[in-house]
Amino acid sequence: MIFICRSLPLILLAILPVSAEVRCRYNATAPPTVSYYTCTALATKYDISIEKFFLLNPLLDPDCTSIQAGEPYCVAGNIVPTTTDGTCKPDSDTSCLGYSGGQCCNSQTWKCGNTKADCAAGTCAGGLCEVNDPSTYSLDGKCGSGNGNKKCGGKWGDCCGKSTNTCGTGSSFCGVGNCLYGNCTFTPPTSAPETTPLPFYYTGNTTDGFCGPNNDNKVCNVAWGFCCASTGKCGIGAQFCGTGCMPTYGNCTNANVAPTPKPGDVSPDGSCGGQNAFVCKGSSFGDCCSSSGFCGSSDGHCKAGCQNKFGTCTGSNISPDGTCGGTNGYTCSDSTFGNCCSSSGFCGTTSGHCQAGCQSKFGTCTGNDKVSPDGTCGGTNGFRCGGSGFGDCCSSSGYCGSTTAHCSAGCQASFGTCSTGSNTISTDGTCGGSKGLTCKGSGFGDCCSSAGYCGSSTTHCTAGCQASFGTCSADSNKISTDGTCGGTKGLICTGSEFGDCCSGSGYCGSTSGHCTTGCQSSFGKCTASGTNPGGVSPDGSCGGAKKYSCAGSTFGGCCSSGGYCGGTVNHCAQGCQTSFSNSCMTGKIPTLDGSCGPNNGGRTCANGPFNGQCCAASGFCGTTSSHCGTGCLAGYGTCN
Numbered sequence: 001m002i003f004i005c006r007s008l009p010l011i012l013l014a015i016l017p018v019s020a021e022v023r024c025r026y027n028a029t030a031p032p033t034v035s036y037y038t039c040t041a042l043a044t045k046y047d048i049s050i051e052k053f054f055l056l057n058p059l060l061d062p063d064c065t066s067i068q069a070g071e072p073y074c075v076a077g078n079i080v081p082t083t084t085d086g087t088c089k090p091d092s093d094t095s096c097l098g099y100s101g102g103q104c105c106n107s108q109t110w111k112c113g114n115t116k117a118d119c120a121a122g123t124c125a126g127g128l129c130e131v132n133d134p135s136t137y138s139l140d141g142k143c144g145s146g147n148g149n150k151k152c153g154g155k156w157g158d159c160c161g162k163s164t165n166t167c168g169t170g171s172s173f174c175g176v177g178n179c180l181y182g183n184c185t186f187t188p189p190t191s192a193p194e195t196t197p198l199p200f201y202y203t204g205n206t207t208d209g210f211c212g213p214n215n216d217n218k219v220c221n222v223a224w225g226f227c228c229a230s231t232g233k234c235g236i237g238a239q240f241c242g243t244g245c246m247p248t249y250g251n252c253t254n255a256n257v258a259p260t261p262k263p264g265d266v267s268p269d270g271s272c273g274g275q276n277a278f279v280c281k282g283s284s285f286g287d288c289c290s291s292s293g294f295c296g297s298s299d300g301h302c303k304a305g306c307q308n309k310f311g312t313c314t315g316s317n318i319s320p321d322g323t324c325g326g327t328n329g330y331t332c333s334d335s336t337f338g339n340c341c342s343s344s345g346f347c348g349t350t351s352g353h354c355q356a357g358c359q360s361k362f363g364t365c366t367g368n369d370k371v372s373p374d375g376t377c378g379g380t381n382g383f384r385c386g387g388s389g390f391g392d393c394c395s396s397s398g399y400c401g402s403t404t405a406h407c408s409a410g411c412q413a414s415f416g417t418c419s420t421g422s423n424t425i426s427t428d429g430t431c432g433g434s435k436g437l438t439c440k441g442s443g444f445g446d447c448c449s450s451a452g453y454c455g456s457s458t459t460h461c462t463a464g465c466q467a468s469f470g471t472c473s474a475d476s477n478k479i480s481t482d483g484t485c486g487g488t489k490g491l492i493c494t495g496s497e498f499g500d501c502c503s504g505s506g507y508c509g510s511t512s513g514h515c516t517t518g519c520q521s522s523f524g525k526c527t528a529s530g531t532n533p534g535g536v537s538p539d540g541s542c543g544g545a546k547k548y549s550c551a552g553s554t555f556g557g558c559c560s561s562g563g564y565c566g567g568t569v570n571h572c573a574q575g576c577q578t579s580f581s582n583s584c585m586t587g588k589i590p591t592l593d594g595s596c597g598p599n600n601g602g603r604t605c606a607n608g609p610f611n612g613q614c615c616a617a618s619g620f621c622g623t624t625s626s627h628c629g630t631g632c633l634a635g636y637g638t639c640n
């Protein structure tokens with residue numbers, strides 16, 4: 001049999017000038033493993049000769065080496081005989097293939113020929129037609145669902161007209177609205193369809209966070225905050241959205257959208273550097289960014305360890321001698337010795353300096369291959385929080401974050417950064433919270449702010465100042481006497497006759513409108529919103545079986561899709577669980593998985609991990625020309 005198989009080319013060449021027209025009645029599937037013997041095996045199994053097998057499968061190499069596992073091969077059927085008189089029958093009982101007078105069967109004349117017209121789509125019924133599968137083309141000019149959805153081509157025209165169900169050309173067949181299928185005229189959409197028109201302030205034209213009549217009439221937007229304050233700056237929260245807010249240049253009522261962390265912003269909360277890269281210069285907390293990432297103006301903030309990238313520093317802390325950390329607090333970044341500070345206190349660039357034991361407070365550290373992908377840390381996975389986007393501290397219960405609850409008591413130093421200091425006087429600029437550190441005598445400033453940072457500015461020492469953990473100015477903790485709270489006056493609601501909660505719009509009260517969504521915890525009490533039978537999260541987890549809510553927790557107000565509280569874009573954007581949060585982002589939510597556009601919840605590539613990328617018509621963020629060129633969805637990221 002193998003002999004016959006090998007000798008087949010000669011037989012075929014002798015009897016068939018070109019491959020013959022096959023009418024197959026049954027296909028067999030080649031087995032999962034094939035060899036040159038498979039053709040013989042299939043022929044034997046289906047009781048046909050090996051010669052017939054090759055005739056029925058003219059595309060197979062005659063030595064059977066081109067057979068493909070799992071593919072169909074014809075094992076029953078017949079070869080349509082070549083015409084002897086040059087006529088071809090409509091039911092293909094005789095074939096033009098191999099006929100010397102022309103190998104295309106012309107359906108107009110049912111004669112074989114070899115002119116362009118004989119072989120054209122729409123005319124050629126069999127043989128060497130110019131199209132692969134002539135039976136799918138209309139031979140009578142009729143098309144559409146009532147006519148087997150035959151394709152249009154050749155002399156009939158290449159469009160199937162909608163009203164007539166006949167083939168044709170020109171705009172009455174191919175034009176928009178007239179064309180069923182075929183070479184229809186297609187006008188690519190010039191802009192993305194918006195499901196619902198966005199309010200004007202979502203797409204405000206500020207590029208620098210300034211707004212209003214003194215700033216070219218620029219309008220605030222989602223990236224900078226919706227409210228245009230009387231100072232001409234965009235932002236959110238009471239100081240931007242409250243008294244003086246200019247509604248023409250933003251939206252003065254929307255105080256509840258979580259800020260999109262924007263590297264380089266003036267610190268809104270007293271933190272600096274780190275993930276958010278907030279800068280202290282110009283903030284109300286002081287111009288210097290301390291080594292531990294807090295704004296202030298004391299020596300503790302402005303000298304040793306002071307981060308000049310994020311504020312002003314009064315004494316250079318860059319290592320002059322190759323040592324780092326320790327009592328001098330020299331840092332390695334930008335030093336001539338290398339950017340990493342080793343565990344033993346020397347600057348360098350080797351893995352010994354930059355990996356295990358590397359002191360991230362005094363330089364950069366690398367080589368961490370187990371950055372937390374999901375907001376968990378420590379435990380069996382041993383994930384680390386540094387650079388994770390969830391916050392750099394690993395809490396005692398194993399969640400990444402950047403709040404006092406994550407960074408102080410119980411904080412796991414092996415899996416992230418921790419606030420240091422074991423005695424009651426703060427050595428890192430934090431205060432209060434579960435560690436209860438006090439500011440007095442700390443060197444960072446004697447006042448403990450409502451957010452838990454030591455300092456000596458009015459923001460630290462007045463409204464919300466925690467007297468238990470430092471000194472406070474005489475007018476601190478002013479209880480509201482007029483029902484307003486927060487804002488520039490900084491009045492607090494707790495203990496006032498109006499109610500203990502300070503609403504997002506700056507009024508004291510005790511309804512859920514005051515105490516839940518948008519409630520300002522710095523100026524009063526807040527309760528969690530939504531259904532949270534589990535109460536406020538005690539450990540940074542949320543949702544799930546325990547149903548803990550992040551609203552009002554010390555870990556941050558957003559419950560991430562993975563069930564962790566926090567305040568970063570990873571927590572508050574896509575997937576944020578609104579039932580367990582009070583500050584999920586709304587409107588154009590930054591995508592976390594790269595899906596974007598109107599068919600993907602209106603998510604945008606901007607302001608999240610895909611910031612700067614383009615949203616393709618297919619709904620995915622990216623940077624290629626197919627994302628940024630034709631069809632790019634303009635409202636959901638950048639476009640060329």
Ligand SMILES: *[C@@H]1O[C@H](CO)[C@@H](O)[C@H](O)[C@H]1NC(C)=O
Nearest residue numbers: 024025026027028072073074
């Ligand atoms: C056999 O398989 C070929 C190739 O997949 C296909 O074109 C043909 O219609 C099949 N024939 C039958 C009868 O199943």
Ligand SMILES: *[C@@H]1O[C@H](CO)[C@@H](O)[C@H](O)[C@H]1NC(C)=O
Nearest residue numbers: 157158170174182183184185
């Ligand atoms: C499709 O139509 C356009 C004109 O509308 C024509 O230029 C083009 O050649 C046609 N394409 C085919 C494949 O027939």
Ligand SMILES: *[C@@H]1O[C@H](CO)[C@@H](O)[C@H](O)[C@H]1NC(C)=O
Nearest residue numbers: 204205206215216217218219
């Ligand atoms: C920003 O938009 C506003 C309102 O559309 C317009 O009046 C203003 O001139 C724009 N400013 C700039 C700098 O484009």
Ligand SMILES: *[C@@H]1O[C@H](CO)[C@@H](O)[C@H](O)[C@H]1NC(C)=O
Nearest residue numbers: 199247250251252253254255
């Ligand atoms: C501002 O946003 C709120 C929703 O947060 C909306 O109800 C209100 O209509 C908006 N105002 C304007 C002027 O668009």
